[in-house]
Amino acid sequence: MSLYTKIAMRYLGKIIEPHLHFFSELKDDLRRSRMRMSIQEYISITSLTCIILFMIELSLFSFIFSLLKLGAIFSIFMAITVSLGICLLFFFIFLSYPKFVIRDKSKSIDRTLSFAGIYLSTISSSGLPPHKTFEIFSKFNEYGEISNEAKNIVNDMNAFGLNINESLRKAIDRTPSKKLREFFWSILSTIESGGNLPKLLEQKSKGFLNDYKRRLKEFSQSLTIYLEVYLTALVLGTIFFTILTSLMSGIGGITQTNIILIQFFLIFIFIPLISTAFILLIETSSPGEG
Numbered sequence: 001m002s003l004y005t006k007i008a009m010r011y012l013g014k015i016i017e018p019h020l021h022f023f024s025e026l027k028d029d030l031r032r033s034r035m036r037m038s039i040q041e042y043i044s045i046t047s048l049t050c051i052i053l054f055m056i057e058l059s060l061f062s063f064i065f066s067l068l069k070l071g072a073i074f075s076i077f078m079a080i081t082v083s084l085g086i087c088l089l090f091f092f093i094f095l096s097y098p099k100f101v102i103r104d105k106s107k108s109i110d111r112t113l114s115f116a117g118i119y120l121s122t123i124s125s126s127g128l129p130p131h132k133t134f135e136i137f138s139k140f141n142e143y144g145e146i147s148n149e150a151k152n153i154v155n156d157m158n159a160f161g162l163n164i165n166e167s168l169r170k171a172i173d174r175t176p177s178k179k180l181r182e183f184f185w186s187i188l189s190t191i192e193s194g195g196n197l198p199k200l201l202e203q204k205s206k207g208f209l210n211d212y213k214r215r216l217k218e219f220s221q222s223l224t225i226y227l228e229v230y231l232t233a234l235v236l237g238t239i240f241f242t243i244l245t246s247l248m249s250g251i252g253g254i255t256q257t258n259i260i261l262i263q264f265f266l267i268f269i270f271i272p273l274i275s276t277a278f279i280l281l282i283e284t285s286s287p288g289e290g
Helices: 003-033 039-067 072-124 130-137 145-160 164-174 178-193 197-251 256-285
Strands: none
Touching (some): 039 072, 072 130, 072 145, 072 197, 130 145, 130 164, 145 164, 164 178, 178 197
């Protein structure tokens, strides 16, 4: 526990404890995001951060509004209102942060699930029992979050003495990915019913691979549209605008200094920002590992 967490728990922990039932959903989010923090600690840290932020904002906005000479009472009222509004916004952002972590982990799992399924099927086809299959798979870190899930399953068996069925149930409860949850449920059902696990894994891996190919095809079609928009709107638009402003400068009506400022903003600020936005858009929509 860090010093900041200890301070938050010391001064706010007991105050927040009776109200933890209002944040029952957050408890599940913290577990699935693996933030290794209790709900009481998280709410205490969030509250302490918002209190500190409120004090800083109140001083800052009081100073700003006083410079505008809007009156002492009105300036204080506006400073308190704006500070409270920003603090509430940050409070809800803090509460939503575990969901963002879960979403990111889920995307990471879904991106590698098709390849992990193939490798898991290959190991299982050698005739090894399920617990040995997961033990071997957990030694490979190439599959990111799925490798971590496998390590947790093996750790539950070795450290806590759980069998493979109980370990899979715990993994189903904590994994952030719906697809991986369904995959583990299929494995668990097959083990409990005595079915053919290698055959199941082979079918599942083929299904994951077909789904990956479909998403890759959709991405390639979307990428074509993105490139057409980028080249037409940004590259050709920038060239056209630069030529147009140069002609306007020659005809008159706009000073050359203003023309240079506009072109400077367009080339060195606007284009890099839009290009960065396009890169982020392509990266987030890519079915491969980002």
